[in-house]
Amino acid sequence: MRIAIFSNNGKSSNVVATKLKQGILKARNLQLDGLNPELVISIGGDGTLLSAFHHYNDSIDEIRFIGIHTGHLGFYTDWRDNEVDHLVHSLQRDNGQSVSYPLLSLKINYSDGGGSDKLLALNESVLKRVSSTMVTDIYINHQFIEKFRGDGLCTSTPTGSTAYNKSIGGAILDPSLNAIQVSEMASINNRVFRTLGSPMIISPEQTVTIIPKDHYHNVLTCDQMMVHDRPIRSIEYQISNHRIYFARYRHIHFWERVSNSFIGLDNN
Incomplete structure (x- = not known):
């Protein structure tokens, strides 16, 4: 071996x-x-x-x-x-x-004419802003869900649900559930702006699409890696066809x- x-x-x-x-x-x-x-x-x-x-x-x-x-x-x-x-x-x-665990698939689409990148995450991917409120539209299978306003969004695998996702109030998912989780980070909820305000559990047949209003000035991570500073038009998340084996x-x-x-x- x-x-x-x-x-x-x-x-x-x-x-x-x-x-x-x-x-x-x-x-x-x-x-x-x-x-x-x-x-x-x-x-x-x-x-x-x-x-x-x-x-x-x-x-x-x-x-x-x-x-x-x-x-x-x-x-x-x-x-x-x-x-x-x-x-x-x-x-x-x-x-x-x-024993195997699910992985998260990311497709990052850029607005600078540079096409897209495809990545895999074992734990999670986070999209956030540091200096101001992040505004993004969230779709599940092309169905508009909400316009999120807040610090950011964390999309995690079941095993990754015990990491950063847990620290921001997300649920812990059993890895036998072939699902991903989207958790909000400090969302703004008042009589003008509303979000679901709770984590969303997404089945493997569905794709979560996040479209930031401002393509620039966002921070995107894939596990502990930071995606290069490029204008992000949209990010598509779903359960990967690949798995990690231990x-x-x-x-x-x-x-x-x-x-x-x-x-x-x-x-x-």
């Missing part, structure tokens, strides 16, 4: 990466291959895994991921930094087992992850 190691630059992560490389090199059926891997091991935290996902997303359908966390508990990371030997043993006994040698249920991450192991 061909394995790539994707690590952040932290001291503890480098120690784990070195030990992991040594273990893989000693194993008969494992080899290091950063260019054409079948499995990518991320060492760091959820941010490192997001970077690994975007680094390899051109071949996302052929790759499984594993996360090792070397700091605070990560939502996507199953292994601790002191379990390298156990992980290598599991790699040697790999039989292709995996090699799961020990399965941790999604809601157990939620409980451990936000409440703690001891709920008494």
